[in-house]
Amino acid sequence: MSETSRRTVLAGAAGVLAAAGFQQTARAEENGVRRPFTLTVLGTTDLHGNVFNWDYYANREFDDSGHNDIGLAKVSTLVNALREQRGRHRTLLVDAGDTIQGTPLAYYFAKVEPINRSRIHPMARAMNAIGYTAAALGNHEFNYGIPLLRAWERQLDFPLLAANALDPRGKPAFRPYVIKTIWRTGGPPLRVGIIGLTNPGIAIWDKANVTGQMTFPGVLEQARIWVPEVRRRADVVVVAAHSGADLSSSLGDQVPFPENCSALVAEEVPGIDAILVGHAHAEIAQRFVTNKQTGKQVLLTEPLFWGKRLSVMEFDLAYERGWQIKAKRSQVLNSNTAPEDPRIVRLLRPSHDKVVGYVNAKVGTCKAAMSAATARYEDTAALDFINHVQAQEIKKATQLPVLSLCAPFNRAAAIPAGEVTIRDVAGLYIFDNYLLGVKLTGAQLKDFLERSATYFKQVDGPGPYTPDQLGNGVPDYNYDVAAGLDKPLTYDIDIAKPQGQRIANLSYGGVPVTAEQEFAVAVNNYRQSGGGNFPHVAKAPVLHNAQQEIRQLLIDWVKEKGEIDPALFHTKDWRLVANGVPVQITTNG
Template sequence: MTEVSGLRTFTLTVMGSTDLHGNLFNWDYYRDREFDDYAHDDVGLAKISTLVHGVRDAVGRHRTLLLDAGDTIQGTPLAYYYARVEPITRTLVHPMAAAMNAIGYTAAALGNHEFNYGLEVLRTFERQLDFPLLAANAVDVATGLPAFQPYVIKTVWRTGGPPLRVGILGLTNPGIAVWDRAVVEGLLTFPGLVEQALHWVPEVRSKSDLVIVVAHSGADLSSSLGDQVPFPENCAELLAETVPGIDAVLVGHAHVEIPQRFVLNKVTGRPVLLTEPLYWGKRLSVMEFDLEFDGRWSVVSSQSSVLLSSSVAEDPRIARLLRHDHAKVINYVNARIGTCLGAMSADRSRFEDTPALGFINHVQALEVAKSTSLPVLSLCAPFNRGAAIPAGEVSIRDVAGLYPFDNTLVGVRLTGGQLRDFLEESARYFQQVSSGGPFSAAEVSADVPDYNFDIAYGLSAPLTYDIDIAAPVGSRIVGLAYDGVPVDDSVEFAVAVNNYRQGGGGDFPHIASAPVLHNQQQEIRQLLIDWVKAAGVLDPAAFVRSDWRLVAAGSPVIVSTNE
């Protein structure tokens, strides 16, 4: 500790993870091997643990805090297993909780995916943590008060001078009210992040020398919620520039990497530090705050960077602690449930009708057909480009790879005109082109996530249409027909969709307000697994269709997926 002109100085290092999504080890349960992607990133808390201990060893543990910005208990077969197959209890601790406790997290914010398995699982997970789970804007309808702890004040004593008080405010995503309506409706509301921060930050600031917001909301102002809620989905930068008194924001939800970004607060003119460490434990954000004490601690400067999980080995302590939990999941996903008569891949499902997506749509449609006499259609997105079911024996992981999300099935009523509008919105997925190519996948794909490109399927008769990507957005669906007859705007269909889409995810027209015909909280992935178990044999030939085509002014578009 040094003194400069009578001022004491201290540097605090705050580390942050986000969007871990059930990734404990560097393991791909769907491929039954170590995780690898095109960037050769590694994932998982065991890797994060090694990075954290490296930082602590370098600067001194007493000079560090460790935070997480949410989406922890959903996203992998491990997460599913300990929510549905062998649910966590008072005595069965969630492996993610056990790992985070062992690593020594200071606090975490709630993510929207924390609600996917219901409030009972979430509350059990919360009780298992040795640190607070924060969400100032998850409000109890009955009391009007936060349903979770809004903030925590952490006192750092070993500064070489007066103690340093760090206020950590947690904010979650208002989209929960839409995406998990079935879980939270009538129980919780989710006001906007900026609005709640304006209320809570002054209180936290009055008790703190340094204020960090942990926000499960992307940095750049955008939203997939449309006008369903009056608050934006992603607004961390707006939060930083609008609410005075914030020193830094650990950003989550958007799955992008922000090593360091400064935003000037419009009230104080002071810079606010933002950082987001990618997702799945691929990165660890490291924020450094240089502070001086002159009557009270204040931030003189700050900076941040990210560390790569691929640069270190897994922490053997985490491996020893949780290897049995990991082994249970491996055994579960490798259980044989049937056979497949030929290989089925989702690789080209973005650009042509494939049996892989046809299988998903068929199972969804079959289930909804039990609840209606209307002609049944189904909508499904190509969630996992790498998904493939091999010829021969089929395991749970093979089928689950086609549908990695924990969505449930909903059936709604749409008219032909509404269906056409929906498909036009889906067709935004593609760039406008002037010919049929050939193109690379990147040349025809717009900046739209794969999960927002829905493909339609008719159960009892084909639903056929072309997507003309030589035409502008909004005028691309050509020749829409059901059983060979042009679809009239007034004809009615029962349409199978997932709860994310029906809840308004992606802001597609009509779907969120459509009358609900079927909603039994059935997980789509489990419906696929159960179908294969019951049938015993999966025959790709049964799902070979050519119901939709990608064209440019009537000519087929040729796309290479060798990326």
């Protein structure tokens, strides 16, 4: 490349980085006879199958209230710009997990045309082309089973890391870490250790896929084992942890390890220089945690999910009888400032176009439009449709009265009146869950619904309120509504009452539900395995488990019937009240 061309490329890279909000900071000063060296470690996490800035469910470019963009094609442009500016040999790229699940693109190459030796996963093709150094495993990597995960692993040009995924012998089932040696012209080599840690919740959330094949000890516990070994071999130690920063867990007492604990790891385990955080779908531009034993500052950063952000970690090093970190910092770059990398577009366009065609295929019609926009706070036909299909399937396996539970997974989901496509139906159920039927008593059902009702804050009166004023910080996927199949299940959620005392007038077929009454209840595998820490359901007798994917059941139901008629299954069975008075909801703010 000529010097003129080189300057042109660098100028272009500088323009991309300036648009992304990249802040150049002062570098370490000269120290001794050797010049300082700045290592740049870039990070992504929770990509969830997003390559392009595209919403497959809406069939248009992605957009949200923050006008974010998504996808690896845009991330690639930012990565290229930083490599041009810093030098590829000074720049590493790491991911913190949840890569191969989350979009119709990811689903298609897991279920419709599964990957094999000749059919490469789009995320493997994109990440190989971008040039990742390593990636930690996320919990959603196990959703499609270990054989597909291994097939994806074989397609990668970089290692998958999971120090706390163990085989039946207690040995690492994946590489715990990798050491990357960076040769600096005129100086000694710099060795960077990257440790991957995944989430112990896999043992619960994907119990059917991993039981007897792998175990998942705690993030903190395994960090204590592996960080000292890597520290002895590396000058810089970076952990990619699929575990949120702040200590919390949805696992209850089902496993003895917390779900989110990256900051605790930084605090308790000496020898870590930085942690690339994942799993929490939060944004941390830069955060420092003091290690209790050494007093040193550990850098934490988490880029926003789906490729909305790219984390940029910088380490200023000087050689003083070994490499020493003199300063470190991080920031996040916004993908909506960058165009899609044409090279990634060319590579992945055929796969993308195939999936767009698949999700836009017509499967039937609908007599009246259904929307999930209000499903959090009022009974809707959209969720009644899911519950109806689930309950019909469970009825084939039992003589008990059948109920069903489902959550408002996607507020943007809507099935239009008229022609219905796969993407319309799939938008109602964006997770790759499987259907199970369990037996619950009336008392257990009430306990379950009380747990669900923690979704709402306690209020003084019936309002009016905006929907956001009622939310209690519980994710939508951890709020279930119930419905009966042959007879209506009716109940009030009294949000003026304290938690645990909110479910009132619980009746089946107009008759109050008794404590000992038995029901067959349709649930998804996430809930049945203990996801959300709901009572009773994880230990309830299983009546049905045919490994049927719920989203596909919905699609197949529409194909078979040819028409969705909400009048056949939609009734107003539950309501929000305050001291018995219906709560008033306004969307006008």
